Amino acid sequence: MADSPLVQRVKEVHEQARLLATLDAAARNDALEQVACALEEARGEILAANAADCEQAKANQLNPSLYARLELSPSKLAAAIAGVRQVAALPDPLGQRQLHRELDTGLILSRVTCPLGVLGVIFEARPDAVVQIASLAIKSGNGAILKGGQEASRSCQAIMEAIHRGLEKSAVPAGAIALLMRRAEITELLQLDQWVDLIIPRGSNEFVRYIQNNTRIPVLGHADGLCHLYVDAAADLEKAIAITLDAKTQYPAACNAIETLLVHRQIAETFLPKVAAALEKAGVELRGDAIACHLVPMTRASEADWATEYCDLILSIKVVPDLDAALDHIATYGSGHTEAIVTEDAAAAARFLQEVDAAGVFHNCSTRFADGFRYGFGAEVGISTHKLPPRGPVGLEGLVTYKYQLVGNGHIVATYSGASAKPFTHRDLES
Amino acid sequence: MADSPLVQRVKEVHEQARLLATLDAAARNDALEQVACALEEARGEILAANAADCEQAKANQLNPSLYARLELSPSKLAAAIAGVRQVAALPDPLGQRQLHRELDTGLILSRVTCPLGVLGVIFEARPDAVVQIASLAIKSGNGAILKGGQEASRSCQAIMEAIHRGLEKSAVPAGAIALLMRRAEITELLQLDQWVDLIIPRGSNEFVRYIQNNTRIPVLGHADGLCHLYVDAAADLEKAIAITLDAKTQYPAACNAIETLLVHRQIAETFLPKVAAALEKAGVELRGDAIACHLVPMTRASEADWATEYCDLILSIKVVPDLDAALDHIATYGSGHTEAIVTEDAAAAARFLQEVDAAGVFHNCSTRFADGFRYGFGAEVGISTHKLPPRGPVGLEGLVTYKYQLVGNGHIVATYSGASAKPFTHRDLES
Known part of the structure; x- marks a missing residue:
């Protein structure tokens, strides 16, 4: 069976994310600076697109709290762009060694942070979320598929075009960050656990609960705050x-x-x-x-x-x-x-x-x-009420995982098994 | 609607787990020693129960690999009991401070490890898994609901009775560790995400995949190893x-x-x-x-x-x-x-x-x-192929989570908000 258009797009993001994952911190931070500049250059277009969204929203009598989140003032846009540079200035979440241990002479185990892969981000209204999420994804070496609310479609599209123009001047593949435009694609996206590693929902409690109940992909967020x-x-x-x-x-x-x-x-x-x-x-x-x-x-x-x-x-x-x-x-x-x-x-x-x-x-x-910024995380990706980590306010650390790297020189397990098994040294090394 | 017998049992384990969670490392380690002694005293009963299970298994022509895992030799039982004392000797996974930060003068944030709550453990054959899982649960301050294979029911019951006799001599409530006997209870258990925080399956790939596809509770494990x-x-x-x-x-x-x-x-x-x-x-x-x-x-x-x-x-x-x-x-x-x-x-x-x-x-x-013991974790709870942490071989760290503790002296957020907001200090403190 041929892939659906959405599966094709998600696979493409997945492929581009593999490239993004290989880039060093300098390349990812440079891409963020290019994105910030491109957004600054596109301010006029973005605000015009947002004005059109707002006009339509008024005609459709959008509820006031959604409208407030939809509206993008020059100062709100400037704050979002400043946020891109703040994310660039944060410490690199990738390549952090969390464990460094000699298992035996010449057999060294490390646990090192690495990107998750592809983030699926679904939000209501709030076009500035596109800016924030794209920045966090690039910083953490992850691809991202974003789906904003229909009411913000012109704003989101203008912002994404600027982000792509910025990325094209950088080493980060523009195809690693994609915007979905059709509401029906949400349902399909939530099924793609083979290609999407984490879903981040941004919206009302009901919205988050709907997402949680309709996907097998891990969801970072909380439906309730009692x-x-x-x-x-x-x-x-x-x-x-x-x-x-x-x-x-x-x-x-x-x-x-x-x-x-x-x-x-x-x-x-x-x-x-x-x-x-x-x-x-x-x-x-x-x-x-x-x-x-x-x-x-x-x-x-x-x-x-x-x-x-x-x-x-x-x-x-x-x-x-x-x-x-x-x-x-x-x-x-x-x-x-x-x-x-x-x-x-x-x-x-x-x-x-x-x-x-x-x-x-x-x-x-x-x-x-209880907030990632107040805790000093520099960014807040979400707040989780799950028991398993990450729990509570989650910063960039919630967008990375780790892998174990083991480097030997021909070491085999047979040496450490059976009656005359050689013992492991299990000696922790300097970080 | 009245609770089903299983829900009543799981709620009881959940309540007892709250008590277990308040005990210090010395109390939990003492309980493990009592369990080890009780298992030693019950060796005869356990081996007799296992012999009866094995006889029945032969009559039922149980497949050879399951039979091998079912059979409990004196040395296999002794190794399982030695394992209880090894778990007692491991560093305490609870109360570890992972972050210690001043947000402002007199407002101190800590991130401290704590138990998950209740573990649901479902395994095939292997009665010694009861010993291992119960030990890991007690060490990590978690309640546990165990369900072994029908073919091992006599062995599992004899082991659980000994464990309970040991716990009764300790501060750990015996009711925090429970054994289910009926196969039908697995399906119901997998629905109880309100009371069970983590499912650990032990068995074939098909078995693990079945569990993963039939629960919303997080599953620690992997179906494939390609x-x-x-x-x-x-x-x-x-x-x-x-x-x-x-x-x-x-x-x-x-x-x-x-x-x-x-x-x-x-x-x-x-x-x-x-x-x-x-x-x-x-x-x-x-x-x-x-x-x-x-x-x-x-x-x-x-x-x-x-x-x-x-x-x-x-x-x-x-x-x-x-x-x-x-x-x-x-x-x-x-x-x-x-x-x-x-x-x-x-x-x-x-x-x-x-x-x-x-x-x-x-x-x-x-x-x-790739193995928790070879990595020097002292215990292996499972190996995870999920992208999100915990990933790879998982030791006791996979059975704990953390909470943020914030201690102030009347501090309110209004002080740090608005036009004349006081800045946070965000100063990391000694651990």
Whole structure:
């Protein structure tokens, strides 16, 4: 059977990615500089294409949050281009030796980072994602197949043309980065586990869940961000109020914002009226359990509230008898993203940090710190709530894998087997 | 809807695993010693149960390779018990700090290894796998659900009873390690991605492929091991012959044995008759392409041969015009397990080590070295041919994940946002 047009394209990206993988850091960084220059030269075209997309989106009454992500101002485009140069300035993620060990005289094992192969990136609206993802792919030596939302098609195409013009002046094959234009191709792309090594979805929870449920290719991302803040009996109440406000209101749509506040019974009477006043002043709707409602007038929370990621200025509040009850609640309802405790009790903090099973476990600080840039990764490829690594905010390290290189001088296993087996030395060497 | 009996059991293991995860290395190692002692005390019962399984297997005419794996001699049992103590002696995989960074004064980020949660282990025959897997699970702080083959049910049960007796004398909850007895439970287990974090299959290629195709839980393992040895124009022929023999005949059923020998045209005339004589003397059946058949009388290989993992004393041979053709053949037919080159040409070796995309890329040594024990990991949980880490032979490191712990003193994100944002320090600290 002949390959479909998509399979042909994906195979071509796969082939070109093999070439890209052989280039050194200088060649990949030079390509990023060429891309940045080409994008600068194409600013007019890109902004015009985006204006056309925006006009169409208005006519189609696109929802406001998607529209906000679609619109590309000159400053947003300039920031995206600056981002390309920032990625170029990051340390090379490839060729890093993670292990260096003599197995026996003259038989040396190394574990060295290398590219994954081909990334499949599917996103809604946000044409600047094309710039960011293409940069991260080039930096990490990976090919990439990108599929943006239909509403951003003109913008994405103008950006991709500029990227290709830049790559043509570099050693990186332009064919290693490709843009898909037809929505139907997503379904087919998700089946191509032979050629695509990682899927990165960028969009709403429903969108990510759809991708996760419809592919056997590993998916880097998370569908849910149901984070809790637990205010312990030994909490400093001023810190607790500041952290609650930050974690709920600083950017309520973020996945690392909190949805539920757990409050130790012993301090509830003092703490809840104060925090409720501050939250209500910030426009937050409160939904409490029986005790919370008794202490502060608020809507009664239903069972569904404990399992809901509001992505909005709404907070559910539960009063718990002790730390164990807080841990149990988090184990039941948490999504494994980020969980925080406020306490001055070192033992309680230590138990929380050890026993909560989440990508991020925080003490006396806001859950909103869970972010690749804030962690100092220089880039964020995604945040993963999977148990297996990479977990939590993922930088360039999430786009590379490793291989074992073993170099000998005619060594065979028979020497190290059987009754008179020679022992291995297993001596770690300098890195 | 009420939980099924299996879901109830798996939830119970999940709960007990939460307790196990809080224990320190001394408590987990003590439990392993108790398990080793209990297994020693139960030697008679275990061997008797195994004898009954073997008798039944003979009556059922179980195939010889499964029978060999089923049969538990006193020395095989003693080796399994020694293995428990070896696992206890390994460095603790938990609580390892992989990153330690100040984000700002008093705001400290750590990345620390922690257990995955619950392992699901499904294996054929091999009752000693129960001992090994239970030890690795306890060491790594994970709960485990084990399902052995029906043919080994009495042996597995006797071993599990001894393990539980040992655990009851320790701080590790016996309920964290459970044995399933009914075959139908496998299908259900594979659906429980909410409670089971990693599936480890142990068995034939078909068995592993079945598991991989029937679960959304991550699977640690590989279905295929199609490895190549490429003998370059600049090969030392003595080394090439020794390595070919070792890689094919030292243990032909192993996944890291070679299936195809690629030979540079320039040396084929000298090398092929010599290596063919040595291989045939070792009982290896040869299947060659046109040129190989022209140089040495042998069966003509079909297209299917290049894609076949024989797991037997059969080797396909192809003569290639250059290194590029060898790289292309490996890219097309390799399973990403282990690939090797024999050459004295440093540039050819460097290209091979960089460009071949496989978990192991070897120079002048046998593919048979691809093994967790030979790599010095102290234990091998499996070998993965997935692109994403963990890749290749996986030790205890494959049974742990990590979490980010962030400790502040009332820090909020608002401080680091907006027009007058405070910059992060992002200063790496001593480990």
